[in-house]
Amino acid sequence: MFKPEVREAFRVAALAGVPQLIGIVSDNKGGYCAQGWLNRLGIPIDYISVIHGCHLCGATMQTYHKNMGISSPLLLLVHLNNDHRLDWLGLAEKIPVTEE
Numbered sequence: 001m002f003k004p005e006v007r008e009a010f011r012v013a014a015l016a017g018v019p020q021l022i023g024i025v026s027d028n029k030g031g032y033c034a035q036g037w038l039n040r041l042g043i044p045i046d047y048i049s050v051i052h053g054c055h056l057c058g059a060t061m062q063t064y065h066k067n068m069g070i071s072s073p074l075l076l077l078v079h080l081n082n083d084h085r086l087d088w089l090g091l092a093e094k095i096p097v098t099e100e
């Protein structure tokens, strides 16, 4: 699942006013989606753990990326960014975080 540093990274994006993108990792002009922002910071995203759909809405398939499921934390992040349209602070609050 997500580590606390992921939550912090989204708070940083909000405070810095990073433009948030839908459906694209980066626009090469300083805008990023959730995945792109974590890539930018060099924070690894868990794509191995298996989850069974979205903890918020129960969906098991994405809407924006129609042929993609929601079966890993990475795919959940894509879903929260593109389908729920959560902003940076929304992502920080709503992602499931494993405290260590």
Ligand SMILES: [Zn+2]
Binding pocket: 054, 055, 056, 057, 058, 059, 079, 084
């Ligand atoms: Zn959902």
